[in-house]
Amino acid sequence: MNFSVSEENYIKGIYHLQQDAGSVNTNALAGHLQTRAASVTDMLKKLSAKKLLHYRRYKGFTLNERGTRAALAIVRRHRLWEYFLVEKLGFDWDKVHDIAEELEHVSGDELITRLGDFLGNPQTDPHGDPIPDRDGKLPVIPQMNLVMIPLNKQLTVSAVSDQSPAMLELMNHYGISIGTRIKINKHFAFDGSMEITVNRQHCIISGQVAKNIFVHYGK
Amino acid sequence: MNFSVSEENYIKGIYHLQQDAGSVNTNALAGHLQTRAASVTDMLKKLSAKKLLHYRRYKGFTLNERGTRAALAIVRRHRLWEYFLVEKLGFDWDKVHDIAEELEHVSGDELITRLGDFLGNPQTDPHGDPIPDRDGKLPVIPQMNLVMIPLNKQLTVSAVSDQSPAMLELMNHYGISIGTRIKINKHFAFDGSMEITVNRQHCIISGQVAKNIFVHYGK
DNA sequence: ATTAATTTTTAGGTTTGTCTAAATTTTATT
DNA sequence: AATAAAATTTAGACAAACCTAAAAATTAAT
Numbered sequence: 001m002n003f004s005v006s007e008e009n010y011i012k013g014i015y016h017l018q019q020d021a022g023s024v025n026t027n028a029l030a031g032h033l034q035t036r037a038a039s040v041t042d043m044l045k046k047l048s049a050k051k052l053l054h055y056r057r058y059k060g061f062t063l064n065e066r067g068t069r070a071a072l073a074i075v076r077r078h079r080l081w082e083y084f085l086v087e088k089l090g091f092d093w094d095k096v097h098d099i100a101e102e103l104e105h106v107s108g109d110e111l112i113t114r115l116g117d118f119l120g121n122p123q124t125d126p127h128g129d130p131i132p133d134r135d136g137k138l139p140v141i142p143q144m145n146l147v148m149i150p151l152n153k154q155l156t157v158s159a160v161s162d163q164s165p166a167m168l169e170l171m172n173h174y175g176i177s178i179g180t181r182i183k184i185n186k187h188f189a190f191d192g193s194m195e196i197t198v199n200r201q202h203c204i205i206s207g208q209v210a211k212n213i214f215v216h217y218g219k
Numbered sequence: 220m221n222f223s224v225s226e227e228n229y230i231k232g233i234y235h236l237q238q239d240a241g242s243v244n245t246n247a248l249a250g251h252l253q254t255r256a257a258s259v260t261d262m263l264k265k266l267s268a269k270k271l272l273h274y275r276r277y278k279g280f281t282l283n284e285r286g287t288r289a290a291l292a293i294v295r296r297h298r299l300w301e302y303f304l305v306e307k308l309g310f311d312w313d314k315v316h317d318i319a320e321e322l323e324h325v326s327g328d329e330l331i332t333r334l335g336d337f338l339g340n341p342q343t344d345p346h347g348d349p350i351p352d353r354d355g356k357l358p359v360i361p362q363m364n365l366v367m368i369p370l371n372k373q374l375t376v377s378a379v380s381d382q383s384p385a386m387l388e389l390m391n392h393y394g395i396s397i398g399t400r401i402k403i404n405k406h407f408a409f410d411g412s413m414e415i416t417v418n419r420q421h422c423i424i425s426g427q428v429a430k431n432i433f434v435h436y437g438k
Numbered sequence: 439a440t441t442a443a444t445t446t447t448t449a450g451g452t453t454t455g456t457c458t459a460a461a462t463t464t465t466a467t468t
Numbered sequence: 469a470a471t472a473a474a475a476t477t478t479a480g481a482c483a484a485a486c487c488t489a490a491a492a493a494t495t496a497a498t
Contacts, residue, residue, distance in 0.1 A: 006455060026476055039456055041477055046454095058463055058476055089333040102325040111318055114308040225485060245446055258486055260447055265484095277446055277493055 001050070001070070005105045008074050009033060010043050011052065012104075014063055015071035023060040072136035078104040079125035079132075080115050086126040087119065093126040093177055094168030128159030128178040128214065146184070146213040147192065155182050155215040162212040170209060175199055182215070220269070220289070224324045227293050228252060229262050230271065231323075233282055234290035242279040291355035297323040298344035298351075299334050305345040306338065312345040312396055313387030347378030347397040347433065362433040366411065366426070370403050374434040381431040389428060394418055401434070 003011065013032045017024045026044075030037045048055040052067035063071055081103040085096040113134065123139045124130055130138045143158040157180045160171060171177060175198055183197040192207020205213075222230065232251050236243045245263075249256045267274040271286035282290055300322040304315040332353065342358045343349055349357045362377040376399045379390060390396060394417055404421065405414040411426025424432075 004454080027474090035455095036457065037476065038458080038478085042455075085330075089330070089337050091329075091333065099325065099327055099330055102327075103322070106318065106321040106325070108318055108321075110310075111304075111308070114310065118308050223484080246444090254485095255487065256446065257448080257488080261485075 001066075002107070003070065006043065007047065007050075008070075008105055010040075010047060011063070011067060011071050012074045012078075014053065014061070015068065015075065018062060023062050025060045069136050072132040072138070074104055076132040076134075076136070077106075077112055079129060080112060080119060080122075082125045082127070083119055083122050083131070084115065092172070094163075094165060094172065096126065097163075124158070124178065126178055127163055128157070141216070143214040143216050146194075146210040146215055147207070149184055149215065151184050151186065153183065153217060155184070155217060156180070157182060157213060158216045159214040160212055161214065167209075167212060174203060174205070175201075176213070220285075221326070222289065225262065226266065226269075227289075227324055229259075229266060230282070230286060230290050231293045231297070233272065233280070234287065234294065237281060242281050244279045288355050291351040291357070293323055295351040295353075295355070296325075296331055298348060299331060299338060299341075301344045301346070302338055302341050302350070303334065311391070313382075313384060313391065315345065316382070343377070343397065345397055346382055347376070360435070362435050365403070365413075365429045365432040365434055368403055368434065370405070372402065372436060374401050374403070374436060375399070376401060376432060377435045378433040379431055380433065386428075386431060393422060393424070394420075395432070 010029070010033065013029055014024050017028055017032055021028070026037050026040045030040045033040070044053070044055055044061060047053050047067070048061075051064070052070060053061050053063050055061040078100045081100040082093075082096045085091045085099060086093050091099075116134070121133070122131060124141060128141075128143075130141055132138050141158060146155075149155065157176055157178055159178065160167065160176075176182065180198060184194055185197060185202065186195040188194060192210065193204055194207075194210055195202060195204050229248070229252065232248055233243050236247055236251055240247070245256050245259045249259045252259070263272070263274055263280060266272050266286070267280075270283070271289060272280050272282050274280040297319045300319040301312075301315045304310045304318060305312050310318075335353070340352070341350060343360060347360075347362075349360055351357050360377060365374075368374065376395055376397055378397065379386065379395075395401065399417060402416040403413055404416060407413060411429065412423055413426075413429055414421060414423050
């Protein structure tokens, strides 16, 4: 099945909101897509007619199996392009989202297969988010939140959950990105802040920042 | 200035038709873009209002300076993506046009600057067509038609002017693409066909094929 | 120089995706 | 349970880009 750019944006939006909240409602999706509730209702009818989601008037809606498959294909395209933009074109990881947003709608299975092969079929994008494989299967990347990790272990940053410009600016300042090796030296119970080692340098991060950083052991 | 996908397709279409014919008329553009004359008229009004072309009702039209600059930027994007698809993703050179047609509309100057740098700012795309530089300047690639070349010189194929699938299939069959080294062994006056050497193999090409192949001396 | 043929434009309509404003349904509050 | 608030949907419009069919202008042919 082939979708318009708008349809793809709605499908992807529903997918992401579902991740956080299970089911999605009209207003939330309108907010997420920067459009109006009425427009969402219109599109829901269309996607429902195409049998991509489970929709009952005034109740919420969720992607069905077909819808989820479509969403994962779009997410795959988006994340592969993000990886390309950072690893091959040298973009900063916090600048690639909008461009990938456009590139992801370029269709053609062969393009994405070849792009994946060219990039070495990476498992995660530059933000640490998992990239679905050709069959829409998400790799399971074992990861733990920074706040629950014992001291003095060598860790690798595997994801940053808040991807707002403000957060990404902070990460850049600390020199932390996906793949960066860090070690926790000390917890401060008072405010949840902690001292960590990054690139042999000591620094303090707030509890709020720590909550958004995910890591795994070893390389 | 920022253009819609449709506007860009019209601008590019006019540019290409101008190359062959000097000025462009409504029907020719409609044919080229696979649309109807009435649609062309509509869009011409829009592009004219945006001061991209010189247009007088019932007379033809041509891109003005602004329009040409816009066209060259689009052509640059298209040809850089084609180069990427062939050189990096390993597509056959006769399969990349449609995909590049989509990719060329992804905006963002920085993307194209970085893509150009990543590719080594090539001068020609996989079909041998020149790639405009950042300022819209077209590199001059000295080249001669195969039919006017003396015998027994080492030549390099620099362009193929007919890019129909039929022609490209033929080129693939002969093992000829941009950069292929060839030598002319014999002209046959009767039908303009000629015997050439490609990859140490002798073969015969028709006069019609020869007319569409361009070469330069040396590497 | 008329008439015929071709080309181009206008007029009016369709589709996709959006919007505002009003109506409806659901949820929350008293 | 009745009413207020919030969420959702419907109704009706609009812009972009396309279409068909008819009218107008240009070019070609007799």
